[in-house]
Amino acid sequence: MRLKNILFVVKDIEKSKAFYRELFGLQVVTDFGENDIDGFLQKLENSRFPVQYVNRCMEHDWGQRVIRIYDPDKHIIEIGEALEYSVSLC
Numbered sequence: 001m002r003l004k005n006i007l008f009v010v011k012d013i014e015k016s017k018a019f020y021r022e023l024f025g026l027q028v029v030t031d032f033g034e035n036d037i038d039g040f041l042q043k044l045e046n047s048r049f050p051v052q053y054v055n056r057c058m059e060h061d062w063g064q065r066v067i068r069i070y071d072p073d074k075h076i077i078e079i080g081e082a083l084e085y086s087v088s089l090c
Contacts (some may be wrong), residue, residue: 010073019049019072037065037081044069 010016023043044051044062044067054068054076066080 012072018048020022023047023049035082037067037079041067 041057050070051069054070055066057065057067059065064081066078068076068078071077
């Protein structure tokens with residue numbers, strides 16, 4: 001199953017578009033899977049956006065590592081390694 005459509009109510013559409021474009025390289029946000037979680041964490045640290053973390057990096061019992069952050073409108077975004085990638089590391 002893939003998530004195809006998301007609706008976020010935002011205060012500043014241009015700021016939110018820049019946030020998703022710069023951090024995720026996306027025009028239309030559909031998937032936050034990231035196989036280089038350490039590289040993505042570095043990208044967050046170097047971002048021009050003040051990133052507020054829910055958690056920096058955690059590993060689930062099944063081995064998948066994820067980062068949770070707030071977007072500019074305080075929506076929680078989870079960025080995780082693709083499950084296929086996590087399984088290949090075991």
